[in-house]
Amino acid sequence: MQDSCEHIDNIKEEPQPKTPEGCEECLKMGDEWVHLRLCLTCGHVGCCDNSKNKHATKHFHQTKHPVIKSFQPGENWKWCYIDKIFTE
Numbered sequence: 001m002q003d004s005c006e007h008i009d010n011i012k013e014e015p016q017p018k019t020p021e022g023c024e025e026c027l028k029m030g031d032e033w034v035h036l037r038l039c040l041t042c043g044h045v046g047c048c049d050n051s052k053n054k055h056a057t058k059h060f061h062q063t064k065h066p067v068i069k070s071f072q073p074g075e076n077w078k079w080c081y082i083d084k085i086f087t088e
Contacts, residue, residue, distance in 0.1 A: 005083035007066040015043035017071065023047040025055045035072050037079075041065035057081070 015038075018024060023033045023046050033047030037056035042065060046056030056068055060081045069078045078087050 037068040
């Protein structure tokens with residue numbers, strides 16, 4: 001198993017979250033989420049895979065933006081969908 005990936009290594013600056021108050025799609029739908037994830041390509045805020053709508057993963061499948069990070073206070077990890085790797 002690899003320790004890093006080029007997608008995570010190439011991130012220079014994190015984008016501003018488009019909807020810092022919550023999951024972009026859930027807010028539009030009036031729905032709830034469990035945890036939030038920030039797309040490090042465009043700043044999309046989506047709900048995690050433990051949320052019923054899984055908007056962060058759906059965003060990856062639609063856009064192919066490879067790396068997200070936790071948007072939860074106190075969590076600093078990143079995840080690459082392509083290489084399937086976590087980093088801090």
